[in-house]
Amino acid sequence: MDRHGPGLFKNCYSLASMTLQKNMTSLPKTYRNISDLVLFHIYTEKLFASHQIALMQNDPPGAISILSGLEQLIGWHIKDEEELLLPPYEQLVQPIPPGGAIEFFRREHQQILGFLRRFKAHQPFQQNEISIVHYFDMCTMYKELIEHHHAREHTFLYCLLDQKLSVGQKRQILLKFKTHQINAI
Numbered sequence: 148m149d150r151h152g153p154g155l156f157k158n159c160y161s162l163a164s165m166t167l168q169k170n171m172t173s174l175p176k177t178y179r180n181i182s183d184l185v186l187f188h189i190y191t192e193k194l195f196a197s198h199q200i201a202l203m204q205n206d207p208p209g210a211i212s213i214l215s216g217l218e219q220l221i222g223w224h225i226k227d228e229e230e231l232l233l234p235p236y237e238q239l240v241q242p243i244p245p246g247g248a249i250e251f252f253r254r255e256h257q258q259i260l261g262f263l264r265r266f267k268a269h270q271p272f273q274q275n276e277i278s279i280v281h282y283f284d285m286c287t288m289y290k291e292l293i294e295h296h297h298a299r300e301h302t303f304l305y306c307l308l309d310q311k312l313s314v315g316q317k318r319q320i321l322l323k324f325k326t327h328q329i330n331a332i
């Protein structure tokens with residue numbers, strides 16, 4: 148990776164901003180609280196919308212570039228959540244509320260990654276109209292899953308960790324988030 152991050156992301160950001168124009172927000176420079184990661188969620192939701200817009204505008208290279216960037220960003224985010232957030236959550240939040248069980252987060256992460264792999268494998272550009280309809284149906288299912296997952300994380304994982312961790316502990320954890328490091332470059 149060069150000091151500006153992988154070329155993939157330069158393409159990804161520029162295409163996304165071209166597509167969404169004023170509606171596209173950037174990632175924040177700093178995260179103070181775990182709950183600030185909601186901004187990353189919103190960012191990736193908008194990137195996915197920009198992927199769909201690129202598809203509708205018949206821009207295959209743009210759509211593929213955004214999807215690839217998104218897959219990498221979300222992959223890093225999930226890895227960081229599982230390695231940096233779930234262990235202190237499991238240790239400090241006791242008893243864990245029923246809706247915030249560790250296995251729910253892990254299961255939804257696998258489902259999200261599964262969707263992203265399927266999107267990559269089923270790019271509809273060379274296919275018939277039925278395939279394109281099917282692809283957009285998959286997009287809808289993915290967005291429902293994401294909405295559900297992000298709400299669960301905000302309600303349980305992020306907010307409860309914010310209550311349990313000190314300011315210094317939060318800072319140490321958030322500085323290790325890979326997406327944060329890329330953004331800070």
Ligand SMILES: [Fe+2]
Binds near residue numbers: 252
């Ligand atoms: Fe997550």
Ligand SMILES: [Fe+2]
Binds near residue numbers: 184188224228300
């Ligand atoms: Fe998350």
